[in-house]
Amino acid sequence: MKPVLIAITGTQQLAGEKPESIQLVTEGSYCCEPGFIRFSYVESEMTGMEGVVTSFTVEDEQKLTLRRVGKVNSEMVFVQGQRHESLYDAGMAALLVGVELQELTVLLNEHGGILDFSYAIDVERSACGTNRYHIEIREA
Structure with missing residues (x-):
């Protein structure tokens, strides 16, 4: 893992509402191997986490896991x-x-790059809306 700067724009659009975006630039770690890329960072007060x-x-530019x-x-x-489907455990309730x-657009290499993805989300099988992430990674 090597140190990187990660710029994230997250946009959430709840059903029937206008999109809301949040931007974050943070330090993180990055690892790029053939068929496998991982990066991580520590959340700040700004995200509420x-x-x-x-x-x-x-994995192989086809599977993305957010943990x-x-x-x-x-x-x-x-x-x-x-x-x-998965459990979202916030301590008091899951x-x-x-x-x-x-x-899903993956434009990442050993130096960093761009990851774009969007997804529909539901909670307890009730549709909520869509989320979109635009993430830029560059060497620190």
Whole structure:
């Protein structure tokens, strides 16, 4: 793992509402091997998950896993054409969260690059809306 700067723009659009975006630039770690890329960072107060470690793993540019560990624990798996369910554990309660990948663009190499993805999300099998991430990674 090598040190990197990670710039994230996350956009959430709840059903029937205008999209809301949040931007974050943070230091993180990055590893690129043939068929496998992983990067991680520690969440800040700005995201409401201070201290939570968030990691993204890309396998063969087709499977993306978003994992959070800390006061919030979750693992979301994104594969085109598949719906994935997991528990989102926020300490006081756990919710069943379903995600379905809509778009995945992986432009990453050993120096960093860009990861774009969007997905539909539901909670307890009730549709909530869509989320989109644009992530830029560069060597620190």
